Amino acid sequence: xxxxxxxxxxxGAISVRGIAEVENVANIKKTFNRHLHFTLVKDxxxxxxxxxxxxxxxxxxxxxxxxxIRTQQFYYDQDPKRIYYLSMEFYMGRTLTNTMxxxxxxxxxxxxxxxxxxxxxxxxxxxxxxxLGNGGLGRLAACFLDSMATLGLAAYGYGIRYDYGxxxxxxxxxxxxEEPDDWLRFGNPWEKARPEYLLPVxxxxxxxxxxxxxxxxxxxQVIFAMPYDTPVPGYGxxxxxxxxxxxxxxxxxxxxxxxxxxxxxxxVCDRNEAENISxxxxxxxxxxxxxxxxxxxxxxxVASTLQDIIRRFKASKFGSTAHxxxxxxxxxxxxxxxxxxxxxxxxxxxxxxxxxxxxxLKWEEAWDICVKTFAYTNHTILPEAxxxxxxxxxxxxxxxxxxxxxxxxxxxxxLVLEKFxxxxxxxxxxxxxxxxxxxxxxxxxxxxxGSHAVNGVARIHSELIKSDVFRDFYAMWPEKFQNxxxxxxxxxxxxxxxxxxxxxxxEKIGFDWVTDLFKLRGLESLQNDQNFLRExxxxxxxxxxxxxxxxxxxxxxKVDPSSMFDIxxxxxxxxxxxxxxxxxxxxxxxxxxxxxxxKHAPRTVMIGGKAAPGYHMxxxxxxxxxxxxxxxxxxxxxxxxxxxxxxxxxxxSLAEKIFPAADLSQQISTAGTEASGTGNMKFMLNGxxxxxxxxxxxxxxxxxxxxxxxxxxxxxxDQVKELGQRGYKPREYYEKNGELRRCLDMxxxxxxxxxNPALFQEIYxxxxxxxxxxxxxxxxxxxxxxxxxxxxxxxxxxxxxxxLLNIAASGKFSxxxxxxxxxxxxxxxxxxxxxxxxxxxxxxSDEAAAAAVAAAGNKKGAK
Ligand SMILES: *Cc1c(COP(=O)(O)O)cnc(C)c1O
Numbered sequence: 114x115x116x117x118x119x120x121x122x123x124x125g126a127i128s129v130r131g132i133a134e135v136e137n138v139a140n141i142k143k144t145f146n147r148h149l150h151f152t153l154v155k156d157x158x159x160x161x162x163x164x165x166x167x168x169x170x171x172x173x174x175x176x177x178x179x180x181x182i183r184t185q186q187f188y189y190d191q192d193p194k195r196i197y198y199l200s201m202e203f204y205m206g207r208t209l210t211n212t213m214x215x216x217x218x219x220x221x222x223x224x225x226x227x228x229x230x231x232x233x234x235x236x237x238x239x240x241x242x243x244x245l246g247n248g249g250l251g252r253l254a255a256c257f258l259d260s261m262a263t264l265g266l267a268a269y270g271y272g273i274r275y276d277y278g279x280x281x282x283x284x285x286x287x288x289x290x291e292e293p294d295d296w297l298r299f300g301n302p303w304e305k306a307r308p309e310y311l312l313p314v315x316x317x318x319x320x321x322x323x324x325x326x327x328x329x330x331x332x333x334q335v336i337f338a339m340p341y342d343t344p345v346p347g348y349g350x351x352x353x354x355x356x357x358x359x360x361x362x363x364x365x366x367x368x369x370x371x372x373x374x375x376x377x378x379x380x381v382c383d384r385n386e387a388e389n390i391s392x393x394x395x396x397x398x399x400x401x402x403x404x405x406x407x408x409x410x411x412x413x414x415v416a417s418t419l420q421d422i423i424r425r426f427k428a429s430k431f432g433s434t435a436h437x438x439x440x441x442x443x444x445x446x447x448x449x450x451x452x453x454x455x456x457x458x459x460x461x462x463x464x465x466x467x468x469x470x471x472x473x474l475k476w477e478e479a480w481d482i483c484v485k486t487f488a489y490t491n492h493t494i495l496p497e498a499x500x501x502x503x504x505x506x507x508x509x510x511x512x513x514x515x516x517x518x519x520x521x522x523x524x525x526x527x528l529v530l531e532k533f534x535x536x537x538x539x540x541x542x543x544x545x546x547x548x549x550x551x552x553x554x555x556x557x558x559x560x561x562x563g564s565h566a567v568n569g570v571a572r573i574h575s576e577l578i579k580s581d582v583f584r585d586f587y588a589m590w591p592e593k594f595q596n597x598x599x600x601x602x603x604x605x606x607x608x609x610x611x612x613x614x615x616x617x618x619x620e621k622i623g624f625d626w627v628t629d630l631f632k633l634r635g636l637e638s639l640q641n642d643q644n645f646l647r648e649x650x651x652x653x654x655x656x657x658x659x660x661x662x663x664x665x666x667x668x669x670x671k672v673d674p675s676s677m678f679d680i681x682x683x684x685x686x687x688x689x690x691x692x693x694x695x696x697x698x699x700x701x702x703x704x705x706x707x708x709x710x711x712k713h714a715p716r717t718v719m720i721g722g723k724a725a726p727g728y729h730m731x732x733x734x735x736x737x738x739x740x741x742x743x744x745x746x747x748x749x750x751x752x753x754x755x756x757x758x759x760x761x762x763x764x765x766s767l768a769e770k771i772f773p774a775a776d777l778s779q780q781i782s783t784a785g786t787e788a789s790g791t792g793n794m795k796f797m798l799n800g801x802x803x804x805x806x807x808x809x810x811x812x813x814x815x816x817x818x819x820x821x822x823x824x825x826x827x828x829x830x831d832q833v834k835e836l837g838q839r840g841y842k843p844r845e846y847y848e849k850n851g852e853l854r855r856c857l858d859m860x861x862x863x864x865x866x867x868x869n870p871a872l873f874q875e876i877y878x879x880x881x882x883x884x885x886x887x888x889x890x891x892x893x894x895x896x897x898x899x900x901x902x903x904x905x906x907x908x909x910x911x912x913x914x915x916x917l918l919n920i921a922a923s924g925k926f927s928x929x930x931x932x933x934x935x936x937x938x939x940x941x942x943x944x945x946x947x948x949x950x951x952x953x954x955x956x957x958s959d960e961a962a963a964a965a966v967a968a969a970g971n972k973k974g975a976k
Contacts, residue, residue, distance in 0.1 A: 134221055141218075141225040144172045163299060165231055166209075166239040169222070170302035173212050174344075180216075181344045181353035187949055188267045192429045194446065194942050196261065196268040197422055199460060200254040200453035201414060202394070203272045203356060204246025204279075206605075206765025208303045208343075210237055211259075214609045215346040241296040242766050243303075244278030245358075247398040247723075248684045249599075249791050250492050252765065253570075253928075254453055256791070259602040260932040262347035262354040263628060265946025271418040273410060274304075274341050274358035277393040282723045282762040287739030291396075291726050304341045304358075311337045311362065314416040316409060320513050328470050330513040336387050337362040338417035348604050348628060351949055359417045363387035397725045398684040399498040408502060408510055415460040419467060422448060441474060445485030449940040452489045452564070455500045455556035461487060461563035462517040470513070476520070488939045489560035489567050490597070493788050494574070494582050495688065504552040518554055522546055525562050532589060543585045561586045561593070566939045568595040571789035571810040573830065597935055598813055599789040600928035603630050606795045610769035613652040614799065618920070621645065630927035637921045646913035653776070653800060653916070660774035668761060673753050676715035677906050680801070681779035682763050682771055685724040685731040688786040692734055692876065693888045694720060694779055695741060697899055698757055699856040702745050705754055713754045714903035721760025721767070730879070735759070737873055740865040768792075772799040776912075777902060780805035781895065783886040785830040787811075794926040800916040802905070804898055806891070810926070818922035822915045824905075826898035827891040836890060843884035846892065853892050857881060 148168040149155055155164045188195070213219045226233050246252060254270065261268035280291040318333035338359040345354040363384035390413050395402060426447055427439050452458060461483060468479035493499075507515040522545040533539050545562065547553045561567050561583055569575030575596030579587040587594055608615050608627055618626060622635040639645045657674040664670050672678075681694050698718055705713055720738050724731030742757030760767065778796030780787075780803055787809040797803060797814055804824040805811040815823045828836065847854050861877035863870025880888060905912055924930075933944035 134224075137221045138225045138228070141172060141221055142229060144175055145169060145225065145229065148172055162236065163239050166236045167300075167302055169226070169236055170209055170240075173209060173216070173218065173222070174302060176216055176218060177212065177344045177346060177353060180346065180351050181355075183351075184353045184949060185355070187947075189429070191267075191947060192447070193267045193947050194940070195422075195425070195448055196266050196936075196940055196942065197418070197448065197450045198254060198257060198261070198268060198270050198453065199414065199418060199450060199457040200251070200270065200272050201411065201456040202246035202251030202453075203243070203254045203258070203270060203358070204248070204251030204765060205243035205255045205343075205356075206769070207237070207240045207242055209240050210609055211605055212303075212344075212346055214604055215259075215263075215348045217349060240766075241299075242278070242764050243301075244294055244296060244764055245272065245275055245394060247279055247394070247396060249789070250398075250454060253599055253791060255765075256600065256602040256605070256928040257932060258345045258354065258356060259348070259604060260600070260928040262345045262352050263350065263602075263604070264929060264932055264936070264944065265347065265350060265352055265948060266354075266932070266936060266942060267947065268354050270345065270354075270356040271414065271421075272356070272358050273391050273394075273414050274360045275391055275394045276360075279394055279723065279764070280396055280726070284735070284739060284759055284761045287736045287743070289724055289732050289735045293393075304343050307340045307342060310340050310421075312340075312417045312420045313364075314338050314413050316412070316510055318512065320516060328513060328516070330466070330470070334387075335364055335366075336390060336413070337364055338413060340417075340421070352946075357418075357421070359391065359414060361388045361390035361413065396723070397727075399493050399495055399686060399688075400725060400728070401498055401500050402727075403501075403503065403506070405506055405510060408506055411456055412459050412463070412511060412514075415457050415463050418457075419460060419463055422450070423467065439472065441468060441472065441478070441482055444482050448486055449942070450487050451935070451939070452487060452560060454490060454492045455560050458489075458500070458556040458560050458563075459511070459514060461559060462514040462521070465517050465521070466513055469517075480521075480524075483563055484565050487560075487564040489564040491557065491560075491567065491569055491574075491578050491582070491788075494577055495786065499582075500556040501547060501553040502556060504546070504554060507554060515554075518545060518559065521559070521562060529589065539585060543589075557582065558586070561590075565593065566595055567593050568597045568939070569788065570597065570599045571813060572596050572598060573785075573807075573812050574788040574809060577785060577830070595938055597931055597939075598810055598925070599791050599794070600926050600931035601791050601794045601798070602928050603627060603798065605769070606772065607798050611656065611773035611799055613655055614649075614773065614920075617648055617652055626924075628929065630929065631924035633921050633924045635921075636917055640914050640917055640921075643910075646910065646917060649800065649917055650909065650913045653774075656773040657776075660770055663770055664758065668758070670756075670758055672717045672756055672758060673715060676717045676753065676756065677776045677903075678719065678774055679716050679777040679779065679902075680719045680721075680760075680771060680775045680796075681781070682719070682721040682760060682768065683790075683792050685722045685728075685734055687730060687734075688782055688886050690781050690783065690886055690888055691720060691722070691738065692880070693781055693891065693895060694718070695734070695738055696853070696856050696888065696892060697895060698741055698745065698755070699859060700852055700896060701755055701899075702741075702748075702751065703852070703855060705751050706748070709750055712907075714906045715754045716903075717756040717758060719758045719760050719771075721763035721771075723763060730875075733873070733876060737860070737865065737876060740873075744865050768795070772796055772801070775799065775801035776906065777801060778803045778805075780808070780811050781827070781891075782806060782808045783891070784808045784828055784833050786886065794923065797919050798923045798926065800920050802902070802912070802915055802919060804895075804902055813925065814922075817925050818919055822918045822922070824898045824902050826894040828887065833887060836887065841884070841887060841890065843887075843889040844881050846889035847881050850893060852896070853889065 145168050148171040152171050153164045153167055213222055223233050258270050278294040278296050281294050283290040313335045315333035315335055318331055321329040321331050339362045340357050340359055343356040345356050367387055368380040368383045390409050395407050464483050465479050468474045526540050529540055529543055545555055545558045547555055569578045579594050626632040657678055661672050661674045664672055683689055685691055724735055739759050745751055745755055745757050772795045775796050778801040780793040784806050790809040793811055806827040807829050857877055860873045866872035936942050936944040
């Protein structure tokens, strides 16, 4: 515990902040009370904790507004090139603490609430996560928004405002149960509806050809898109960008024909159907489902966003050469559009449609503009994740777009034959239209053809897309292919979520790391400073205790904070190999039971993550983990040496509690399957050590920290490939390794499901006979690496040093670095952004910034 009393801490904080901050505190209290009265219409006697949270949110919002208006006005005046980040997912999590952090308000607000007799930490917990994403891809978009605002890029996020985000996961009798995520139930104080900017989006209908050959999409059904804007403040720079999310609104005239025939009530009821487009996020991670509603969502995003982008271009000083036709040749100099995976890929035919059918440009002119404007990020090479829309679905929903895709394909094939004359096999392989079976459009190929830059998300993944999925395209356009290794924002994932560690780091190397994460290298010189290593472990210990209390409170499970917190949190997927982790737990269970007197480093194994509701095997894996946990946790022979905890409802706000408390990070996907991973980076930044395969960004993490600081195991990409070609026979591993066989037999024979012994037979059969992700081939080496982990954990000093060297080496994985690379190499804008002139409200002084770093989210106050 902190030896200072609360009031001591507050006095200390006040004296550093000085008079201006005292005024600020007085102002905040006044604004807070005004909102409680006028906005929430409550007095202190009847106000609920939610009323207090909302008053606080409105108070913080008030601090954003001038910055937001000023920034947008500045962009209009300067007319810099705009960056548009199109994504079907923005996994934002909570906004209150992040806004306070980026605006440098944490301390003043903490003090204000204290004076009002309220607890900031308690109010924070009332906010619902904005869970408009599934996992890594959506969270990446959110980290990128923070970095783009912090760097000062004139950037916009565009997405869909789903009424229901990713489902809430409940665990009942060990099984996952999904509940709808009604995140808007109590209103959202972080958005501004813009009903005055409604835009039409068309569906269905047919294509008419005029006598001059011009095409017209007619007899369509119109749905309106209504924007909601969310401010995206930069850290410490007074910038404020916009995340614009669209919601579907039925037009007044929707189903008017039945209205006319007297069916008024049913006509009004039918409006719901139109508005279903933005109802719910599809809960699949790395999986293509091919539903019509999903296609309509994708087009809804793209059509409304492009109208907005073109309107802004035309309204800019550059675009508005009054009364004459807009000159679109300047469009790619003023607009960059980044496609977050293929989900917004219809933007390519849609921009072609607008330019050719509506603006009257020639095909070649329009195509040149398209390719220069678009860039595409690939997120996976798993075949089941690649979007391949049936031609029939496109024909029905978007007939004109299908025509345009065919036209793009025809010209593209011509180009292929120019470069590779007569190579019809190549043409068949590269065609955007897949002819085998039901005809489909390969959306990834469309993106490669329609973009000037294609990037993977970690070095190894970017190499794989060149040699694998896009091999033929790489042969044709090697210059298009790039790597942009993913990153995470150090604001949310260290400063905000781990105030104890932030403060310790800042004491030693100053606070520049917050916006220049490479500065963490400065910690390397402390690797033999025993005092510092002890302090580092003390911080970890405090964080573990706090998280243990949380687990006890929320999940009613007691864990030992001195045991190793061994954590795997991510979506449940066979390729991520939670089952391999499970095999370790069972092996360790057997070893403890076989040799209760042996030396076993005590572990608390925590696994968390959501399974897609339709993914049978993933749901069975959750049940197995919980079943193994029940057996292990209730075995008196095992005692405290092994515990298994399922971290229910893994989401951004829970992640913020997990990473600071982690000792060991499990990143154990089959080499070649995890494109990058970003969870791996969050663990590293918070001082957890990694046990992992040479996959995704693990490879680069290992390179940065040195192999001696990571527990690397398993086959390489080449070895996986080779074994696959040789013919992988998992049963041979089962027969060879007695410990492995015992684990699998226990699963098969119902050792963890005595009430239903056959329950997990499917898992056994799958692993022993198929094992697509080669768990059995990697098992032995994984056990070896786990032994190394245990030995290292027993050597506290060694562990502390490794932890420090992990943190010191994590600078590369700031999303600021990632975004600077996109800016330079893809978008053609200055990676240092544009500087907003000084506002009336001063930007953070060095002292105030240092104090904010020390205080972000905690109650310690500054020195
Ligand atoms: C970072 C993050 C992810 C991505 O984790 P991976 O281990 O890279 O798959 C998923 N979900 C949440 C809530 C996250 O914060």
